[in-house]
Amino acid sequence: MAETKIEWTDKTWNPVTGCTKKSEGCANCYAEVMARRLKGMGQLKYRNAFQLTLHPEDLDEPLKWRGSHNIFVCSMGDLFHENVPFDFIDRVMKTIHDTPQNRYQILTKRAERMQEYFTTREVPINAWLGVTVEDQRSKFRIDCLRNLNASVRFLSCEPLLEDLGELNLQGIDWVIVGGESGVKARPMREEWVLNVKQQSNDNKSAFFFKQWGTWGQDGIKRNKHVNGKLLQGEIVQNMPEERKRI
Known part of the structure; x- marks a missing residue:
């Protein structure tokens, strides 16, 4: 378990580390930069830097924690990821079910x-499922998510790279929006954010604005x-209510 500065969660748990780029939102991946830094610091868990690595030794970690937490998996x-076997994901889900x-x-x-x-x-009834929707090309992910019987279904529109246009938010409980950070960060415009916020409000989906990132509201x-x-x-950081399972 690790403490985190991510505003919408309490802790992080990483039974899998590393990844490969999937879409435009991956271009300036914060996790890749951090993994390389942790390897340089000699942290054994990140000896492979950002190469996909399974950590079966960490599967039981949440069983040792006290209290109740929101945990970013x-x-x-x-x-x-395509290289994470389903039987390993089964073991992750068992830990979730058991806590x-x-x-x-x-x-x-x-x-x-x-x-x-x-x-x-x-x-699992205590698993919230989410997909990243950073641009219009990734909106298809919402339909995949909508078909799943989760207590909370959420979108992370971070980094928000363009106006998403019209969204079908039926069945979506929570929408997170944030701008990109870092030297190579791409700007996010206020009108893009307000478009998502308005549609979230219309659908009664909780809306959470995380940050502007490297580019400010004024474009600087x-x-x-x-x-x-x-x-x-104002700060707009709403959390979702868990839905009753069918």
Whole structure:
């Protein structure tokens, strides 16, 4: 378990680390940079840097934790990467099932593989399932997610790279939006954010604005902490309610 500065979760758990680029949102991957840094610091878990690595030794980690937490699963990778065997994912899901006091937030860019996995398996009641939707080409992932019987279905529109246009948010409980950070960060425009926010409100989906990132609301590039997280002068960071399972 690791403490995290990610605003929408409490802890991270990484039984899988490393990944390969899948879509435009991967271009400036924060996890890849961090993994290489951790390898340079001599951390054994990241001896392979960002090469996909399974960590069976960490599967039981949440069983040792006290209290109740929101836990981001595989913040340093993608649980549904094509090279993660389904039987290993089964073991991850067993740990989730065996720790019902926690809520596990699973986010993927491989929506089709997640859908395939849960075609023959039940989603643990304390697993929140999410997909990344960074541009219009990735909107198909929403349809894959909508078909899954999860207590919370959520979107992460981070980094938001363009206007997403019209969204079908039926069955989506939570929408996170954020701008990209780093030297090579791409800008995010306020009107793109407000478009997603309005549609989330219309659908009664909880809306969470995470940050502006390296490019500010005014279109000026500066430190992300200076740009902050105010949207139209206020912090908008709503969390979802868990739905009753069918």
